[in-house]
Amino acid sequence: MGSELPTPADTVATLGEFGLIRRVTEGRLQPATTLLGPGDDAAVVAADDGRVVATTDVLVENVHFRLDWSTPEQVGRKAAAVNMADVAAMGAMPTALLVGLGCPADTPADVADQLISGMWKEAASAGAGIIGGDMVTADNLVISITALGNLAGRDPVTRSGAQVGDVLAVRGRLGWAAAGLAVLGRGFRSPVAVVGAQRVPEPPYAAGPQAAAAGATAMIDVSDGLLADIGHIATASGVAIDVRTELLVVHQRLIDVASALGADPRHWVLTGGEDHALAATFPEPAAVPADWQTIGTVRAGSGVTVDGRPYEGSSGWEHWQ
Template identity: 60%
Template sequence: MKVGKAGEFGLIARITARLPLGPAALLGPGDDAALVAVPDNRVVASTDVLVEGRHFRRDWSTGEDVGHRAAAANLADIAAMGAVPTALLVALCAPPDLDVRWAEELAEGLAEEAGLVGASVVGGDISSSPTLTIAVTALGDLDGRAPVRRSGARPGDVVAVAGRLGYAAAGYTILCRGFRSPKILVESYRRPQVPYHAGPEAAALGATSMIDVSDGLLADLAHIAEASGVAVDLRKDAFPVPVQMRDAAAALGVDPYTWLLAGGDDHALAATFPPEARIGADWLVVGEVQEGVPGVTVDGRPYGDGATGWDHFRS
């Protein structure tokens, strides 16, 4: 069945039937608005949009895959503030000839990813559109902590990352070349493995700044450098290259560090910590914060001669 035949309210009923409610959702879909508990008395909020042909392709990813990606992009932003995600609001704009089952799979993927952190989809909207578009707003709770912003990095801090880097970018390149393996790289593009727990953990450990690596490590650390008025220098040899990535790069004629340093969509977390902070095994130290003109270097020099990450209006 196509969504045009199911109709707006028929489609809503099919989608909401696949959205269980988590503990923070006091009132879910069905009324004019949802009701979400706010124990901290502050709400962390973020939003992202996924557009077919720009952020995903249906011949590369199932509806469930796209649901995971759409949720992850937003939940990671909440974690990067040091908060715990609580709820998602989702707007779906779909062409009338979209298969209903694809929309149901999207809902299942959204619910599964949100469930990883105890969050839930509490509402949203549906509209007809010639371009398949998913817009997600995420809410989160700081549990009494101060938010970890981009502007707190100080000279002498160490730079550390948690989660995968380069996997999704490698998977994207592989798919663009018409291949479907190595599976771990392709699946990382379809469904990122986000270290959600590392965000609140970093806040508790005294992180001075933090960001979700969505556009590429160099590009996103540049936001921290600019906001904090500092320079960031990374050590290239601090980044291990997984064997699957090394082999794929050799086969495709790509420098794997381009994926690691400038590739996005893994939604790793990058943070700065005071040098005396006892950061755990989840975090890999990869550089340091220095005095100087705001920017990011690798081994003391600008990296490469091309783009350092994703830009919607250039890429």
């Protein structure tokens, strides 16, 4: 839309709540798990074994995303991805999303179109659909998404099942989103690969059920940083977890970006959030599925160490600090 001001016909206020809902839902295809989609007081979603995994996240403009750094479609994809990654971390596959959208009345309708389009694209990539939600007036852009998932008869993989002697493994990118944030924070827009990782994460959705089927004892979505998030597993399970840096793969692209910015790429890998990789513990090395990377061990004790020692500095993102 360039620098042109939107005309009244371009805004969400002119369309109205229900006009906007119709605009972003009509003609969309739903997965087979959606028995009743948008248009009624509530949706109906199939649950194979009577259990539904449910999770929710809230994303706030200028806290979780910036529209001068990302397109609305990229923001929509990210909003959907961060929720569906939590479903995958329970060992389930995402089936449905409920979307809450708050925005100012003068928000261009095209922005809402792109946001929801991004959500639909990301949902479809995981086999899920958008089944309903709500839209309200707000002072700035706020997105709240509830994601539902299907365990397909398996027990959920929680944070509390890690046992002494287990091995720790990860699946997905680590450090890429943190590198992209560092690049964007310096006012640059390239390298595209790392900037893109900050704008749109790529959670390995299918790896969650894969890990569950392989006998994972505990699992978590790496949203706030590897060390911070496996710390939740350690606390919930009453164990200690040690990460071995010689087992971590630091991609050459991260090394190059860190060199240019005077940063430590290993710090991004250990503490950077928003990649939404999965970290899980397994009872033995042979149980770790293909494409997962073993990076540590579970021991008696408490807390998280790196190469046997406490990590110096922040272990990841925390709100209100």
